Amino acid sequence: LKDNGFFAMIIPKRYGGLEFSALAHSEVLAKIASRSATAASIVAVPNSLGPAELLLHYGTEEQKDYYLPRLARGEEIPCFGLTSPRAGSDATSLTDSGVVERGTFNGEEVLGIRLNWKKRYITLAPVATVLGLAFKMSDPDNLLGDDEREDYGITCALIPTHLPGVTTGRRHFPLNLPFQNGPTEGENVFVPIDYIIGGPKMAGEGWRMLVESLTVGRCISLPSNTSGGARAGLAATGAYARIRQQFNMPIGRFDGIQKVLARIAGRTYITEAGRVMTAGAVDQGVAPGVPSAILKYHATELARQTSIDVMDIHGGKAICLGPKNYAGRGYQSSPIAITVEGANILTRNMIIYGQGAIRCHPYVLKEMQAAADPNRERGLEQFDDLLFRHIGHALSNAAGSLVMGLSLSRMTSVPVDGPTRIFYQHINRFSANFALLSDAAMLTLGGALKRKEMLSARLGDVLSYMYLASAVLKRFEDQGRPAGDLPVVQWACRHLLYQAQEQMHGVLRNLPNRWVANALRLVVFPLGRRYSAPSDRLECRVAELFIRPSRTRERLIGNTFLSHPESNPLAQLEEAMVRTIELEPVEKRLRRAIKDGVVEESTFGQQIEDAVAAEVITRAEADKLIALDKIVMEIVAVDDFDSTELGTKAKPLHRAKPHIKVAPPPGSDEDLPPATGTDTGTAG
Template identity: 55%
Template sequence: MSILVPFLAVLLAGGLAAYHRMRLATWAAISACALVACWLLGANAAACIVAAVIVAAITVPLLLPPVRKALVTAPMLKFFRRVLPPLSQTERIALETGSVGFEGELFTGDPDWRKLLDYPKPQLTAEEQAFLDGPVEELCRMIDDWDITHVRADLPPEVWDFVRQHRFFGMIIPKEFSGLGFSALMHHKVIQKISSISSVASSTVGVPNSLGPGELLVHYGTQEQKDYYLPRLASGLEVPCFGLTGPFAGSDATSIPDYGIVCKGQWNGANVLGVRLTFDKRYITLAPVATLIGLAFRMYDPDGLLGDTRDIGITLALLPRDTPGVDIGRRHFPLNSPFQNGPIHGKDVFIPLSQLIGGADMAGKGWNMLNECLAVGRSITLPSTASGGAKFGAVVTGSYARIRKQFGLSIGRFEGVEEALARIGGKAYAISALAQATAAAVDRGDVPSVPSAIAKYHCTTMGREVVSDVMDVVGGKGIILGPKNFAGRSWQAAPIGITVEGANIMTRSLLIFGQGAILCHPWVMKEMKAAQDPDHGAGLEAFDRSLFGHIGFGISNAVRSFWFGLTAARIGAAPGDAYTRRFFRKLDRYSANLALMADVSMLLLGGKLKFKESLSGRLGDVLSHIYMTSAMLKRYHDDGAPQAEQPLLAWAFHHSVHEIELALSAALRNFPVRPVGWLLWALIFPWGRRAEAPGDRLGHRVAALLMAPNAARDQLADGVFLTPCENNPGGRIASYLAKAVAAEPVERKFIKALKTRGIQALDFPSQLDEAVREGLITAEERLQLEELRTLTMDAISVDDFDTEELRSAGYRPGPIGAASREAA
């Protein structure tokens, strides 16, 4: 046994050094001390010498830079250059334009949680809060979603006028150009609130403040373009849209066939140098009502009028609607959520170079410009829309489940409904935290390409899951459309968020991990840049630093993964309070797992990794849920760690942890190199997969929070439109909860009297009369029960219509059976 002791000592010293990420020289010193101690304590002398020789053989060459570079770095650099996967233009620009915020920490295997917790708490200014409480609240009061979606298929004129008058289209435009100059957080809050009452209204407000002429001009426009267009956009004098997607170019936007040829032509009576455009776009939000069109196209200069480059590349331009040759097509009809959307066509449309966004100097730089703005757009509009819908659904459905009774019991008391309510509440909490976190990242100055993809995918996906559960709970109330239905249109509109700004399947399978593994990894991007450095000496030096940093990083994450797996991440320092410290330790474990899996996958698969979409999607799920849970913990601590919210945080956290382990286990079971997958399983899950989905007891606590007035429910409801007015059936239902709860003891007493005291009356008013006469309830209690019956009827009632009311305008039915006879 004494023969093994020196080798075990060296191994333990290596594990300690790797866990704490000590330098190689430090490991050598610790190993030397350990071997001397073994010698003095009587271990086998020969074994001590052999172990010392092994340590020296590893450390001495690596600690001597000339030897290390000649024997290891130079051959590895040659190999790396040979296997470095080629990047498409789309991929290269995406990597070059994104920035890395806290998500970069999640790839380190040892995140600096203090950095996350030290970020300033996201807060609105007094001016922003006043706008949210004033014009935004007033706008929501004006919105009748049934009128918009069924009667008009559009916002009414007074709503259009209101959003123009109060400059809703200019939230992101600086005040110097007559805009509101709001923060990204405020942008999120506005969209969140409007979307809780109408997805049509929220998309109408959101799109001008997202990807489009306004944002592009703020970042890239010439001074002349900014001075002219931005005030007009802010006031609503110009309504913008942006044409990117076409029939043959959806997710792969760099392959757009729309083109512009540099030539001379007439513009405002003068013969000027410009571009003649031909394009075919579809799915363009606000196109039917737009007065100013932003357009992406590929620009060519066959006659060399601008220089030697013939294929200049993707370029962005501004087209007034009345430009000759521009054709705004008829409207699309998106799933009974009829926001203004339609196609745009153009043939031989001439514009001068001054209409290129940023002028001629920005020609060919359109994809770079779009990537930065797409990241910001994904960070705000779609996550905020999902957040508004999910939070509204959670609060209203919780109230409905308490008010609606079957078998003499609130339906929310049935365990099957409790399960759905728990999912609704937990996911709404997660969506809200994730949407706010990405908005805060934008306000910190990040261009969050990876977090924006995470937020877009997971907020819209979980939002669809939430509304599915809402529909299950409210049953017939949800499937009968009409002014009293608060859920049906959300159910119909759910796939829209899944589809737009990058289909969710593509976002999960390609973008999240595909970009994150390179952009967020602490060493990979540095190695790639070093390998591409034309200066051989400088490239070798940079690659040497990155390569050995990367090797130590990989060894450390393997050790940390194994240690955290053995101890179930119950040991080690972590930030947070007594309640959340265990959560941070778990995230340390999964961060190390992710970093290890990323390194092994990139090492063994190289350029083939981007074609392994299932593996990429699963690792993307791991990254996403670590980021999501970090957003929850940040928000929980920003709010002062309220004890009342702990069930919501716990449910959402344990759900994410369960999803992380499911994704890791699926990635390992299906790893392309099977023996490596088995080895990684032993490191990551030495005791097997242990995380479980949230249990019934926790689910009961979450459901109970949604079904009773309390601080946690109020916090979850913050920021959505719950004013109980005529056009807000969900707001009315939410407002009834306190009265329904207060009336329950009287209701139970009355029901008991019906069963045991022999009340003979059959209808409700007569039963109340008899109960009062017999002294079973008081007159005041009768009034309370009457009020409960009234509000219950409003909560559960649905609409009905004459057949003619449901027919499209202009439709004239033929004789009954005529259509079937004609078909036959």
């Protein structure tokens, strides 16, 4: 990884890096993740929230010139320490400290910081050579010259891990995934003040630096890793459902399997569409705070659901861990992505809508700024103007919601025609509904809305589903509207918009002001909840696209690692699927011959020989069937181990003596009473 520049994707070429675009960076991570979640995690960290990202945006020229070339060459291995035992989701509650003082460093007396920290869950910490550290800095002796400022707050610095007092090397074992992750501690570590990222002038700016950098990381790292894993799961499961036969037919032909496979395909399409669109926004210079939170939550959640569905279709094959199991570890490790870079419960309940409600509203933020204007006359004038425009905006949304609800979204103009037109119209309608519900929630709840987390989460879901539906439609347009993809696009849009409808219903059911809620229901759902989830027929059409080679399948899983069948189960599955379809007519002739009694039911090998003798199949066809069966049996095989291989030692079973004494046969010596005074030794 170091030798081939995988740690240098975001570093500019002038420092020896690759200077990839956000989309290219995302594609690389997604492909790695389709083969190894461990490798993808190792590559993701140096290219997201870490020393390189922070140095690029905030570092001094001296820091950039020293560290960036070394990071690009892999001479320095970076990590970033934020989370600590007392500061998890609430990163602002850091107890890690740095006190400004004078001390000796490399034999010279310098102004510096005395650091103490205790961090955990830090990826690459066990092998890192440079630690990006977030801590709370204070200057009790005013050595920095600001007499009015003692507590500076969160600050970020670069700490070489070889310094005295720094402890690294121990590892966590996150859900059996062996990527380098572990704790780090520092006790009385003294570093010069210039080790602050950006120099002394950036003291106390750490939280802003982290929030701005985390936004980009959320857009790229986790969505790319989960998308790559989902694509691998789709490729493997579609092929497996085609080659695995039960009741003399591929399991992928059963309705129950098709429903689950359609979910996997639809969710993968949604994740891919969101990943590409949001990475494109980053490349256009946008720091998409709300979209990054949407994508982090939904990409990881969809991937978790996909991993469950992959396990269900594979059945026992996915249960037994070992080298032959390509599904179990993905399922086992899915909570890792759910938890990191903002736990999903926090992201859904507080961040998505909490960030977007004010920031994205056309008037609320401006109204707040006008109300806080120290020039009272000017503030009142601006506030009055904004308020009346806000009222007009709300009335327009109410009228639009009612008209579009009565017309089932038909009474709205959209920029496209064709089979996807109706989805654009539904998004327009739901956008008006969402804006109306947001205004009503803020008006009736005020500041209490932020404490109504379940209500906020539902509003965030509506926003998220519309964003992802827009991404799905954009992907379809960008790829030239391929007709073969339409079933998957329809499934994705129907699923997302149905979920949006149900979450709006949840908002109306739980809005505390019932009079307002009932009035809003008449406007938002004048004809009731008429939008339905994907139909059974549509799900069967979607599933059929992924149990055989198709252009749709190629487009969706095209960047998945599918080479080297000798060592890659996914490549082996692809090969087996193609051969299975090629030999399907031969298998049908063989089954017909068995049914008609021409070939007797027996072992597979004997059936093949009997079929050749009866001229049902040719010898060449028989050889192909035997070769295919060998591959299929290798694929469906599971691992087994000797007890010693599992680190245990077999012990003989201990058999306890019975508690009930069995009567001896009549006339035996044991039937005689014991002699007086003799100890019988009987165990009770």
